[in-house]
Amino acid sequence: MSFVEELGARIEAADSVVSVGLDPDMERLPEDVQDAELPRWAFNRRIIDATHEHAAVFKPNAAFYEDSDGWRALRETVAYAHGKGVPVLLDAKRADIGNTARQYAEILAHVDAITVNPYLGEDALQPFLTQDEAGVFVLCRTSNEGGMDFQHLELAAYDRRLYEHVAERAAEWNAQYGDVGLVVGATAPDELQAIRERVPELPFLVPGVGAQGGDAEAAVEYGLNDDGVGLVNSTRGVIFAGEHGSAWAAAAGDAARTLRERLNRHR
Amino acid sequence: MSFVEELGARIEAADSVVSVGLDPDMERLPEDVQDAELPRWAFNRRIIDATHEHAAVFKPNAAFYEDSDGWRALRETVAYAHGKGVPVLLDAKRADIGNTARQYAEILAHVDAITVNPYLGEDALQPFLTQDEAGVFVLCRTSNEGGMDFQHLELAAYDRRLYEHVAERAAEWNAQYGDVGLVVGATAPDELQAIRERVPELPFLVPGVGAQGGDAEAAVEYGLNDDGVGLVNSTRGVIFAGEHGSAWAAAAGDAARTLRERLNRHR
Secondary structure (H helix, E strand, C coil): CCHHHHHHHHHHHHCCCEEEEECCCHHHCCHHHHCCCCHHHHHHHHHHHHHHHHCCEEEEEHHHHCCHHHHHHHHHHHHHHHHCCCCEEEEEEECCCHHHHHHHHHHHHCCCEEEECHHHCHHHHHHHHCCCCCEEEEEEECCCHHHHCCCCCEECCCCCEHHHHHHHHHHHHHHHHCCEEEEECCCCHHHHHHHHHHCCCCCEEECCCCCCCCCHHHHHHHHCCCCCCCEEEECHHHHCCCCCCCCHHHHHHHHHHHHHHHHHCCC | CCHHHHHHHHHHHHCCCEEEEECCCHHHCCHHHHCCCCHHHHHHHHHHHHHHHHCCEEEEEHHHHCCHHHHHHHHHHHHHHHHCCCCEEEEEEECCCHHHHHHHHHHHHCCCEEEECHHHCHHHHHHHHCCCCCEEEEEEECCCHHHHCCCCCEECCCCCEHHHHHHHHHHHHHHHHCCEEEEECCCCHHHHHHHHHHCCCCCEEECCCCCCCCCHHHHHHHHCCCCCCCEEEECHHHHCCCCCCCCHHHHHHHHHHHHHHHHHCCC
8 A cells, every 4th residue: 555545444444634743852751751761762652552542653853862872762662553553654854875774664664665865866766765664854944943044045046935846856756756735834825825826736735734833624635645744743743741740641632623623623 | 162163273283174974884884793782883883993183074874873772872972982082973964844853953963063954944953953053054055966955946036046045044054153064065166166255264074085986176176265264075985995804993093094185185
């Protein structure tokens, strides 16, 4: 089954397009997991227990696992999410050249999909794109202020901005390799709409709803493709919803369910 | 001391602008390190022993350390290189948003410099840029075929291509934060020259000499800034120079010395 088919099946089964980000910031972990052998894994396990019914995917960001224990915690987390029937999208924003890209792409043996950075061009992404049944979400228009610096530049040809050209190229890659999506921030709904009209078939991963204050309605309306496949992510708004209390896992579950319901009103 | 000052001092002391890439591809490691507890670290240690006199920096690529044992091997490698007085530039090509970028930037507590990807803009790089005494090499024009896909696009304004605009912005960041360099491939010497003329003050990291077949003379002539500070990298051409023999470490040492001499003829 292709990743997009798998994701579509999961969205239907969970009745949810919620992506739950798993960014276990060591400085914010609750006291009752801090003494675990792998605090990040202990935290993620309880978050997964509390939220998996409401999650279309779990999305760990690689930045929070970049050390020896971190990679162990990530492996455990991925296996546990899979045990709950939830696909895992690794938010790694990777890209590199030749044999190095092939090395990075080996992580796709463990996770179901990954985010990648387009700046190095198609051949740098090929090791990801050519993996069967693996999803590849290409950074297109990001929700941070710096998204204006380069992504927003107008090109001399094509009558497009850079991020629009990235979207068009990603659609070509999708036609050739399959299972390609885009990462498009929710903080600029007009642009989200314009990109959707340009590439109706691609699923989007829309971060920026929640802590980053994006527009949930636009995220759903334009984030999902023709078949209703797409993802709206929240990380801190879910996993740290109950940060200052002992019932933090239950609070995360409530936050995930509330977000699912809020998004489902627009599906 | 700023990173660029530290690098300049090291270049002078070693009389070398050679960057030795440390990409311990598990499928190519010699038999006599394969049974070590951490084969990548055992390999790197012997490579460092054999090459450190000829190295201005060591440049491990993060892709080859992306697992639990990998990060242990990387930490050992960095400490050992530092023990030999050689700075470490982590080739990570990272960039992310907000708190995630801050998380990635924590690696700069352990290494001396890092490569980053500009697509997400200035604020995504700020946690790297604002670290005192840490070098930040921004991907500008890469030597792979896909470097044409986006980097080479002409912009509607500025009368520049995207990679030229990245170079200009990096020069602004250097003026503001200090210790900024560029990654510019050696496979397009004309472009290397044009970028050098645009930003005379920035040190370049020039990969692509060696396995990728770039032009060593152009790499030196245009890779070094006004003060003679810059780096020319070789990875597989050094570390796997003696891949099929038992004297692989000595062969790596010979390859590094030969490259140093070849580059020094053009300094």
